[in-house]
Amino acid sequence: MSLCGAIAALLAVLGLYLHIEPQLPDIASLREAKYQIPLSVYSRDGKLIAQFGDKKRTPISIDETPEKLIQAVLSAEDDRFFDHPGVDYQGLLRAAFKFLRTGHKRQGGSTITMQVARNFFLSSEKTFLRKFKEIFLALKIERGLGKREILELYLNKIYLGHHAYGVAAAAQVYFGKPLQELNVSQFALLAGLPKAPSSYNPFTAPKKALGRRNFVLQRMRSLNFIGDEELQTALAQPVNVESPPSTVELNAPYVAEMVRNQMVELYGEDAYVNGYKVYATVDSRLQNAAERSLQLALHEYDERHGYRGPIAHLDRPTTEQMLEKLKTLEKIGDTYPAVVVTLGEKSAQVRLNSSSTADIPWDGLKWAHKQLPDERIGAAPRSAKDVLQIGDVVRVRKVDERTWALTQVPTVEGALVALAPESGAITALQGGFDFFHSKYNRVTQAHRQPGSGFKPIVYTAALEQGYTPASLLSDTPFVYVDPWLQTEWRPHNYSGKFLGPIRLREALIHSTNLASVRLLNDMGVDKAIEAATRFGLPKDQLPAGLSLVLGSGSATPLQMARVYAVFANGGFLVQPYFVERVETQEGARLFEASPPLACASCDASGNANNGKNAPRIISPQVHYLMNSLLQDVVRRGTARQALELKRNDIAGKTGTTNEQKDAWFNGYTPAMVAVSWLGFDASLPLGKGETGGHAALPMWIDFMREALQGQPEQQFPQPADIVSAKIDPDTGLLADPNDPDAIFELFQQDALPGTEAPEATGAGGEPAAERPAESGMETLF
Numbered sequence: 018m019s020l021c022g023a024i025a026a027l028l029a030v031l032g033l034y035l036h037i038e039p040q041l042p043d044i045a046s047l048r049e050a051k052y053q054i055p056l057s058v059y060s061r062d063g064k065l066i067a068q069f070g071d072k073k074r075t076p077i078s079i080d081e082t083p084e085k086l087i088q089a090v091l092s093a094e095d096d097r098f099f100d101h102p103g104v105d106y107q108g109l110l111r112a113a114f115k116f117l118r119t120g121h122k123r124q125g126g127s128t129i130t131m132q133v134a135r136n137f138f139l140s141s142e143k144t145f146l147r148k149f150k151e152i153f154l155a156l157k158i159e160r161g162l163g164k165r166e167i168l169e170l171y172l173n174k175i176y177l178g179h180h181a182y183g184v185a186a187a188a189q190v191y192f193g194k195p196l197q198e199l200n201v202s203q204f205a206l207l208a209g210l211p212k213a214p215s216s217y218n219p220f221t222a223p224k225k226a227l228g229r230r231n232f233v234l235q236r237m238r239s240l241n242f243i244g245d246e247e248l249q250t251a252l253a254q255p256v257n258v259e260s261p262p263s264t265v266e267l268n269a270p271y272v273a274e275m276v277r278n279q280m281v282e283l284y285g286e287d288a289y290v291n292g293y294k295v296y297a298t299v300d301s302r303l304q305n306a307a308e309r310s311l312q313l314a315l316h317e318y319d320e321r322h323g324y325r326g327p328i329a330h331l332d333r334p335t336t337e338q339m340l341e342k343l344k345t346l347e348k349i350g351d352t353y354p355a356v357v358v359t360l361g362e363k364s365a366q367v368r369l370n371s372s373s374t375a376d377i378p379w380d381g382l383k384w385a386h387k388q389l390p391d392e393r394i395g396a397a398p399r400s401a402k403d404v405l406q407i408g409d410v411v412r413v414r415k416v417d418e419r420t421w422a423l424t425q426v427p428t429v430e431g432a433l434v435a436l437a438p439e440s441g442a443i444t445a446l447q448g449g450f451d452f453f454h455s456k457y458n459r460v461t462q463a464h465r466q467p468g469s470g471f472k473p474i475v476y477t478a479a480l481e482q483g484y485t486p487a488s489l490l491s492d493t494p495f496v497y498v499d500p501w502l503q504t505e506w507r508p509h510n511y512s513g514k515f516l517g518p519i520r521l522r523e524a525l526i527h528s529t530n531l532a533s534v535r536l537l538n539d540m541g542v543d544k545a546i547e548a549a550t551r552f553g554l555p556k557d558q559l560p561a562g563l564s565l566v567l568g569s570g571s572a573t574p575l576q577m578a579r580v581y582a583v584f585a586n587g588g589f590l591v592q593p594y595f596v597e598r599v600e601t602q603e604g605a606r607l608f609e610a611s612p613p614l615a616c617a618s619c620d621a622s623g624n625a626n627n628g629k630n631a632p633r634i635i636s637p638q639v640h641y642l643m644n645s646l647l648q649d650v651v652r653r654g655t656a657r658q659a660l661e662l663k664r665n666d667i668a669g670k671t672g673t674t675n676e677q678k679d680a681w682f683n684g685y686t687p688a689m690v691a692v693s694w695l696g697f698d699a700s701l702p703l704g705k706g707e708t709g710g711h712a713a714l715p716m717w718i719d720f721m722r723e724a725l726q727g728q729p730e731q732q733f734p735q736p737a738d739i740v741s742a743k744i745d746p747d748t749g750l751l752a753d754p755n756d757p758d759a760i761f762e763l764f765q766q767d768a769l770p771g772t773e774a775p776e777a778t779g780a781g782g783e784p785a786a787e788r789p790a791e792s793g794m795e796t797l798f
Contacts, residue, residue, distance in 0.1 A: 055069055057293070061299060063296075066268075067273035069288075077173065077185040085243075092233055101128060104131065104152050136174045137170070184196060200254070201234070201251045217229040220258060223256050223258075231252055276295050279596060280599075294602070295596060297595055297597060299445055307720055311716055314719070315427040319427040322388060327410055328346070336368075340372065343355070350451040353412065353413055357406065359407065360401045362400050364378055381422030382422075383398060404423065411425075431450065431459070434692055438689065439586050440612045441579070442597070467577055468709065469568055469673060471568035472566060472567075472568070473581075473643060473647060474548050474552055476521065480639045484521055485764050486521050486762055487520050489519070489521075489748070490532040490533075491532060492515055492535075494507075506564065510529055511708070516529060528654070536566070542565060552579070553579045584668065585689070587637065589630075591614075616631070617637070638739055638765050659684065664730055669683050670684075671709035679696045679703075681695075686725065742761070744770065749762075751770055
């Protein structure tokens with residue numbers, strides 16, 4: 018009877034095998050197993066910026082795996098792994114016996130090979146059919162792969178809790194160390210996790226984790242993997258786990274998010290699991306400088322407008338109460354929450370979240386005039402008690418390695434972006450004070466009025482129309498009336514003064530609005546719009562009216578950086594980009610940037626050679642003149658503060674919009690272009706005196722001080738048909754060479770002025786009185 022039963026059981030198993038075997042997957046795919054590895058983003062110089070993907074995984078080969086870890090895993094999971102054919106029949110019989118005795122299906126009897134089969138090919142459902150598939154598949158795997166190959170798959174695939182897949186990732190998660198630096202006790206703890214990662218989690222269940230680790234150590238001793246002395250040493254060690262230190266080496270989350278978006282667009286959700294390595298164009302040194310410069314500029318603005326008071330106040334707090342409160346407050350930007358614990362006459366001491374304390378000297382307190390309504394601030398504090406009370410919950414920041422200052426999270430925002438002008442590579446990008454406080458990327462998403470930063474486009478178009486740097490413009494009152502809407506527009510200069518006749522160079526240097534409006538009216542708005550689109554600005558961002566010259570359109574900081582890259586590279590339009598290359602986990606290159614480059618030695622079209630050159634959009638002659646004008650903005654105009662960098666190759670233009678809602682500086686050298694912007698997201702006025710030169714230029718200077726370190730000065734070669742001639746500074750006409758008041762000016766050779774004023778004409782020789790005024794507008798003088 019028992020023989021018949023055994024034969025029947027054997028036939029049943031054979032029938033089940035014949036039914037299941039055709040459904041089993043091809044195990045050859047295991048030889049090329051692709052683990053789900055996060056997307057990693059690096060800077061150009063190899064600093065890790067971010068990782069995206071739920072599964073933390075760091076594949077490791079079996080030859081790199083410490084032998085003691087392998088022994089710990091075998092002790093915990095499958096001590097007969099190197100002896101059985103993929104299925105441990107003894108373990109299966111034990112599991113079957115427990116089922117017959119209790120009536121409950123329980124996990125058990127699974128060898129390492131069976132777990133590999135389940136993890137790579139099967140679901141986690143607990144059914145008899147899945148168990149049989151697991152058994153048959155394990156036998157098939159053993160026939161196709163070697164034992165060490167199977168063990169390597171297991172060690173890299175197994176889930177060990179806290180999003181850690183594989184032993185190498187788990188070593189970082191629980192101990193913050195590479196696998197090779199762990200000891201026997203730590204190996205045993207990791208080896209004990211696969212049985213139930215949540216139950217034996219050393220973070221949340223340290224006592225259970227200790228018991229499971231000790232069980233694995235005892236098993237290792239019973240299998241002679243370790244001796245008595247090694248066992249006692251390992252058992253005596255506490256379960257010390259720590260949150261792993263951040264693996265991020267460079268703080269550039271705005272860049273990381275841009276890369277993530279682009280990778281998902283290209284590869285879909287596979288971008289998160291295929292282990293792609295993306296090298297961005299940002300440089301770690303420049304990125305750090307951009308973040309620091311932006312945060313400092315926002316603090317300086319914020320502090321000019323007064324102290325808003327403490328976040329909260331604790332009345333006679335204990336140390337525990339202070340720490341409890343501080344745990345509820347996060348670090349924002351470069352600001353840390355703190356509680357005031359002592360006050361001196363002109364100093365304070367605060368407790369930080371780390372339980373340490375920091376001393377704040379008077380230099381870090383004296384800025385804190387009380388903020389009053391209507392953009393007013395109170396009297397200067399005379400002592401620390403005028404600013405703080407013991408128990409105040411405040412924010413502090415590090416001024417340098419040793420010095421702290423009272424601060425607050427700025428309500429104003431900013432952006433800073435830098436490009437390599439010859440290629441368009443984004444070398445630094447900071448889209449706001451703190452990405453995790455506001456993910457809005459103001460470099461790429463904030464469409465703001467560029468203010469006077471737009472004027473160089475109009476002046477470029479004017480030079481192309483026949484104007485010269487010596488052309489006289491009129492800086493006098495101007496009124497526009499719309500006859501249909503019956504509204505008036507009265508542009509004015511920031512100073513409120515009128516300068517009368519003024520040469521084109523001086524008009525740009527001093528950013529005179531009225532002269533610029535008259536210039537645009539004379540040359541025609543359509544010419545300016547055509548020029549702006551050549552500079553890469555979309556037409557729908559450009560209003561077809563005379564206010565265009567004052568920057569009433571819109572542009573992002575990145576678009577303005579592209580505009581000024583034309584002046585920085587000799588006259589070519591480059592395309593900004595931020596991904597240098599994309600590699601697979603194995604190092605194969607999937608993509609490498611090959612941008613069109615600015616090429617001053619190419620022909621006028623800029624498209625000589627192999628078509629890899631950026632298009633030339635302004636002639637070398639017009640470029641040379643514009644660079645000269647923009648250098649004078651720094652030397653004698655609204656950006657004179659940049660002279661503190663002590664360089665002769667800096668050029669650029671400030672920008673301030675109506676009611677000081679936006680403050681800009683767009684500046685460059687031939688080696689780098691950078692744009693800084695400061696404003697409120699809600700487009701509120703920044704306040705009196707908060708111009709581009711006062712609010713945004715210091716950010717640019719601080720960044721470029723670092724960015725230009727080691728960069729030699731460069732000057733553009735003067736084209737052969739650009740000449741220098743003496744002119745009368747009052748008339749812009751050629752002067753007697755012996756005139757002591759004459760000054761030198763640059764001209765295109767075929768555009769030299771005469772010695773006498775011609776009949777009043779427009780730039781192209783058309784009588785000025787006949788040039789039509791703006792369509793639909795009436796001009797009144």
